[in-house]
Amino acid sequence: MNALAVAPLLIPLLGATALLLAPSSRRQLQELLSVCIGLAHCVAAALLYHHTTLSGVSVVQIGSWSFPFGIGLLVDRFAALMVGVTALIGLTTVIYSIGAVASDLVRRHYYALLQFLLAGVSGAFLAGDLFNLFVWFEILLMASFVLLTLGRTAAQAEAGVKYLIINFFASSLFLMGAGLAFAEIGTLSMIDLGARLAITAGEGSSSPAVLFIAGLLLIAFAVKAGVFPVYAWLPASYHTPPTAVTALFAGLLTKVGIFALYRATTLIFPMYHHIIAPVCLVIGLCTMITGVFGAVAQMNIRKVLSFHIISQIGYMVLALGFWSSSALAAGIFYTLHHIIVKTNLFLIAGIIHKLTGTEQLRDMGGLYKKYPYLALLFLVPALSLSGVPPLSGFFAKFTLISAGFEGSFLLSAGIALAVGLLTFYSMTKIWNEAFWKAALVEVTADGKDSQSLKGVGVMLFSSILLAICTVLIGIFPGVLWDAAYVAAEQMMTPKIYVAAVEVAALP
Amino acid sequence: MNILLILVTGLLCACGVFLMLRRSAIRVLLGMMILSNAINLIIFVGAGTTPAIPPIIPADQSTLATAAAEPLSQALILTAIVIGFALFAFMMALLMRHCDHHNCDDLDLMTEELQ
Numbered sequence: 039m040n041a042l043a044v045a046p047l048l049i050p051l052l053g054a055t056a057l058l059l060a061p062s063s064r065r066q067l068q069e070l071l072s073v074c075i076g077l078a079h080c081v082a083a084a085l086l087y088h089h090t091t092l093s094g095v096s097v098v099q100i101g102s103w104s105f106p107f108g109i110g111l112l113v114d115r116f117a118a119l120m121v122g123v124t125a126l127i128g129l130t131t132v133i134y135s136i137g138a139v140a141s142d143l144v145r146r147h148y149y150a151l152l153q154f155l156l157a158g159v160s161g162a163f164l165a166g167d168l169f170n171l172f173v174w175f176e177i178l179l180m181a182s183f184v185l186l187t188l189g190r191t192a193a194q195a196e197a198g199v200k201y202l203i204i205n206f207f208a209s210s211l212f213l214m215g216a217g218l219a220f221a222e223i224g225t226l227s228m229i230d231l232g233a234r235l236a237i238t239a240g241e242g243s244s245s246p247a248v249l250f251i252a253g254l255l256l257i258a259f260a261v262k263a264g265v266f267p268v269y270a271w272l273p274a275s276y277h278t279p280p281t282a283v284t285a286l287f288a289g290l291l292t293k294v295g296i297f298a299l300y301r302a303t304t305l306i307f308p309m310y311h312h313i314i315a316p317v318c319l320v321i322g323l324c325t326m327i328t329g330v331f332g333a334v335a336q337m338n339i340r341k342v343l344s345f346h347i348i349s350q351i352g353y354m355v356l357a358l359g360f361w362s363s364s365a366l367a368a369g370i371f372y373t374l375h376h377i378i379v380k381t382n383l384f385l386i387a388g389i390i391h392k393l394t395g396t397e398q399l400r401d402m403g404g405l406y407k408k409y410p411y412l413a414l415l416f417l418v419p420a421l422s423l424s425g426v427p428p429l430s431g432f433f434a435k436f437t438l439i440s441a442g443f444e445g446s447f448l449l450s451a452g453i454a455l456a457v458g459l460l461t462f463y464s465m466t467k468i469w470n471e472a473f474w475k476a477a478l479v480e481v482t483a484d485g486k487d488s489q490s491l492k493g494v495g496v497m498l499f500s501s502i503l504l505a506i507c508t509v510l511i512g513i514f515p516g517v518l519w520d521a522a523y524v525a526a527e528q529m530m531t532p533k534i535y536v537a538a539v540e541v542a543a544l545p
Numbered sequence: 546m547n548i549l550l551i552l553v554t555g556l557l558c559a560c561g562v563f564l565m566l567r568r569s570a571i572r573v574l575l576g577m578m579i580l581s582n583a584i585n586l587i588i589f590v591g592a593g594t595t596p597a598i599p600p601i602i603p604a605d606q607s608t609l610a611t612a613a614a615e616p617l618s619q620a621l622i623l624t625a626i627v628i629g630f631a632l633f634a635f636m637m638a639l640l641m642r643h644c645d646h647h648n649c650d651d652l653d654l655m656t657e658e659l660q
Contacts, residue, residue, distance in 0.1 A: 169621055176628045183635055187642075195642040196655050202636055203565065206577060209632075213625055214584045220618065221591025 042089055043098040043111045045082035046121045046160045049075060050128070054153035062145050069136050072149045076129035079156065083125035087118040095528055095538040097166060097229065105539045106230040112166030112535070115525035116370060120163040120297055123377050126507070127289045128156040134385055134500040135282040137493025138392070143188050143280060151188070155181035155286065162294045168216045168226045168255075168306075171298065175212065175262070179205055182291060185283045186275060197275035204271040208261035215254030222247050229535045231306045236532070239309050252307045256314065259302065263295025265355055266324040269348045273332065276347075277340035277397070281388025284340060288347050289381035293373055296354045300369070303358060304529040311361050319359030323453050326352030330460040337399045339387045339472065342464060343380070346423065349461060350376050356450060357438055365441035367526035371519055372438055375422070375430040375511060382419040382504040386412070389497050390472055399468065404477030413473045415498070418505040420469065422512065424462035430511035430518075437519065550590045557583035570640040570650040577636060581629035585622045592618035 053075030060067050090096070090113060098111040132152065139148055158178025165171040187198040220226050223234050239245055257268075264272045272292070276284050303314055329349030336342045354376070357369025387397070389412065394402050406413045422429035425436075435458055442451035511518055528534055561583055564576025592615040600616040602609055644650045 169624070173624060173628070176632075180631060180635070183639075187639060190642070192643075192646045195639055195646065198639050199636075199643055199652070199655065202632075202639060203573065203577075206632055206636070207565070207580075210580055210584050214587055217584065217588030217591050217618070217621060220588070220621070221593075226617075 040098055042082075042086055043096070043113050043164065044100075046079060046086060046125065047157060047164065049079045049082055050153040050157035050160060053078075054150045054157060057150035057153060058147060062147050062150075065141055065144050068144055068149045069132075072132045072135075072152070073129070075153060076125070076132045079160075080122075080125040080129055083118070083122040083160075086113065087122050089113070090115050090118040095534050097535070097539050106225050106227040109170045110166035110227055110229070111164045112228065113164060114528050114535075115521060116297070116300070116529060117163050119370065119374060119521060119525060120293070121160050123374055124156060124159050124163065124290060127286065127377060127381050128152070130381065130385075130500045130503055131282055131286045133503075134285070134388070134497050137496035138282045138388055139280055140189075146188055148185070148188060151181050151185050152286070154178075155185065155290075159290050159294055163297060166228055168219060168228060168231065171228075172209070172212055172216055175294070175298075176209060178291065178294065179209065182287060186279045186287075188283070189280060191278070194278045197278040201271050201275040204261065204268070208258045208268075211254050211261075212258035215251050215258060218247075218254065219251045222251060228301065228305050229532075229539055232308065232532050233536055235306065236309060244310065244313065248307075249310065249313070252302075252310055252314070255302050255306075256299065259295045259298040260321070260355075261295070262292070263299060263355070264292045264325075264348050264351050265321050266328050266348075266352070269325065269329070269351075272348060273336075273341055273344040276344040277338055281340075281384060281391060285381045285384035285388065288343065288384050289377045292347055292351055293377055296351065296373055299355070300358060300366070300529065304366070305532055305535065308530075308532060315359050315361040317359075318355050319447070319450060322352045322354075322356030322359050323450060324352070325349070325355060326454065326457040330457050330464065333464040334460060334467070337471075339390065339397050339399055339402075339468060340384070342399075342468060343383050343387060346383075346461065346464070347380060349457060350380070350423070352457070353435070353438060353454065356454060357441070359450070360441050360445045360447055362441060362445055363523070363526050363530050364444060365438070366529060367519070367523040368434065368437035368441045370522040370525050371515075372434040374518060374522070375434045375508070378504050378507050378511070379419040379422045379431060382501055382508065383416075383423065385497065385501045385504065386416050386419070389494060389501065390416075392491070392494055392497070394472075399471035401478060402472040403475045406473040408477075412498075413469075415501055415505055416469070416473065418508055420465040422508050424465050425458045426462075428512045430508050430515065433512065433515040433519070547590065547594055550586070550594060554583050554586045554590060557586065568651060568653055570644055570652055573652065574633070574637060574640060578629075578633055581625070581633070585625050585629075588618050588622050588625065 057068060057071055060071060062068060095114040099105055100109045155178055158174050158181055161174035162171060165174055183202055186201060187194045223231055225231055261268045276287060326349050329345050329352055333342050333345035333349060336345060354369050354373055357365045391397050396402060422431035425431045439451045439454055557579055561576045561580030564572045567573060597614040598610050598612055600609060600613045647654045
């Protein structure tokens with residue numbers, strides 16, 4: 039069990055080391071190594087998920103230090119699901135990068151940085167200790183800083199400064215919260231924090247010190263997730279790095295913030311949900327609305343998609359605001375579906391950029407006439423994001439809104455539906471501008487020579503892979519929904535985690 | 546002693562945030578450094594600063610004395626210092642790149658070109 043839990047962390051870390059040691063000028067070697075590491079990561083994640091279906095929640099103490107000392111890895115269904123999706127997105131991005139990333143970026147250790155990022159993300163999903171979570175956050179943040187500014191353009195430096203300052207501040211808040219939690223409550227393990235708080239604070243209490251710590255931690259996670267009103271760093275920076283990097287960021291980094299939000303609220307501070315849930319409700323609604331209005335107003339394809347990330351993050355925060363098992367399950371389902379769909383949309387935006395040479399919607403056009411199959415490929419994640427059946431987004435939105443109706447949050451459910459409509463409008467905007475309208479400048483066959491289109495096949499392959507996942511989730515939603523429901527039920531009963539610790543302590 | 550330390554950390558936090566909101570890139574850098582130091586001090590103060598027994602278990606006992614100093618917060622601070630140092634180094638390189646491009650360290654020049 040120890041090896042199984044640690045493998046999804048170690049494989050990308052050791053792989054990144056191997057990629058650093060291998061000469062970065064040998065592009066084929068780097069690509070081959072990366073694909074092998076990605077496949078191994080997927081296998082490890084699948085085995086870990088299979089283990090959680092057999093044995094529920096497990097706590098792995100690293101270095102055989104007994105609980106609550108030492109660093110613990112918390113492996114529950116939610117963590118295993120997220121690690122699985124991380125491995126899938128990692129492999130897909132690596133395959134996409136084979137065709138999309140320029141050789142001078144590869145020479146600057148792009149593939150090693152990618153694996154460091156995946157290691158940080160996997161570690162953050164498996165962390166069972168507040169300070170260990172901070173360290174994994176910093177690992178993935180550091181890798182994301184370097185990946186963001188890898189091309190050394192002026193726009194990237196500017197975006198990097200904005201991204202770095204705000205994320206540094208969020209990390210400082212997180213560190214302050216973790217330090218104060220240790221000072222106030224006396225422990226850092228998340229399960230132990232939750233257990234001690236449950237003893238000292240019954241249902242419906244509000245100790246100011248603990249509320250302050252909760253506020254610090256949740257604000258830090260909210261900045262990372264990109265919720266209203268602290269999301270401005272996201273559309274300011276996500277449109278500058280290479281398209282493969284943006285796809286990875288969009289799929290994974292904000293979801294780490296959402297994961298930490300869910301984890302902290304259900305495991306550490308469940309007794310304060312009467313304060314946290316209404317705040318999440320209001321913030322989720324504001325995030326949805328401002329995100330989608332921002333998307334409607336943009337003319338750069340990656341900026342439109344960046345604002346969509348924010349709008350969909352609002353849905354996931356709204357799920358936390360409803361505070362019920364079915365709502366949390368809907369939130370988990372939404373997170374998983376959204377990771378796949380968002381990454382796919384950014385991959386397709388990269389393909390469009392390669393085919394038309396521009397990212398401004400005004401300068402594009404005529405793609406439907408020239409590449410009708412690309413238009414079909416774009417429609418799959420676009421309609422899924424908008425919530426059109428029978429794709430995965432429909433079931434994600436349906437379960438979330440029905441959970442809202444169950445909890446009598448009628449206004450919130452109505453706003454969620456309206457925002458879905460506006461999301462659909464902004465997707466049709468991309469469709470009209472990029473695919474449907476006639477091209478302004480006729481791109482003839484000799485205009486785009488085979489050299490510049492080299493690698494599009496590999497990029498298309500990775501996008502098709504994710505589109506197939508979206509369609510499969512849409513056709514068989516029960517598989518993912520059952521997994522998400524089990525995960526949500528686990529998270530809503532913190533006693534299971536304490537029991538798992540006692541099981542782990544047995545010799 | 547404790548209350549003085551707490552006031553100092555609060556003051557340092559305020560200075561750090563104030564500097565991070567300034568226009569000059571150098572001041573932002575300094576603000577980042579002061580803020581990370583302030584938060585490390587918060588962890589330090591949170592562990593308690595009363596005189597205490599060193600956290601070493603004597604040879605004839607198996608657990609730490611209850612009045613011993615808290616060693617875990619020192620480990621947290623060390624990790625945080627290292628991470629902050631790496632962030633600071635990268636931020637410095639990034640701001641230098643920005644300053645090279647604009648030939649001065651005015652962060653207000655960082656307005657994106659309108660599309």
